[in-house]
Amino acid sequence: MGVMMDYFAATAQELAALDFDAGPAGNDWPYVDCKGWILEVEEFAAEIDGRDPSEFGRDEPLGGIPDAEFLGPWTARINAELVDTLARIGDGQIRDYADEYLLEAWEAERLVALAGLARSAVTEGRALYSWSSV
Template identity: 40%
Template sequence: MGVLVDYFTAGSDESAGWALSGGPGYARLPLVDCKGWIDELDDLVAELSGRDLSEFGDSEVVVDDEASGVERMMPETVAALAAVEDARLREYAEDELLDDYQIERITALRDLAREAVRLNHGMYRWMCV
């Protein structure tokens, strides 16, 4: 059994909580589908930014039940991801031998973080078993 993961933005923890039962797509929130691909955004952001993982705080649980949960990513993580330039994304993709799908997902996550920062929204992770 796997874990389904989407990253999304919302204007508040309350509106992010709407995603609990059906996911952010069901709640009509902007999202990047990362099912079967990436679980821990902090690790990716540390690699992309060249910063130590310890510089980012842990995500905070907004709401959960036995089958699913919503966590808010720390603002430091979101800001660091939003600051990643295209040249760094290309360099990382070459170093890690990423395929087109993976490059597209990373770029979409970075763009989602930029939109969250621009709108002063939170960025969240929805998980479902």
């Protein structure tokens, strides 16, 4: 059994219409599929931006708190500082990072997609969220 995780962008009104059980994929929303991925997004963004991951603050849990009994789904709003940092990171910086740290090509593409999602969220006035389930 593994954890499924997707990142998506939404306004508060759009989020209110989300079927949390189905997640963003089941609602036909744009999302970045991060299932089976162990790279910590905060660590990646901090490394590229020359910061400590603790500087990003905490995400805001919105529904369901995972524990030994709870299998999900749960959703969290990604903290604004991390979203802004992801939005500033260029695709070339991501590819350089991927080369330096010997990431697989699919990992680099996933990071590029996640940074692109953050850029569109900032531009369109949406927040970035993670959706997870076991």
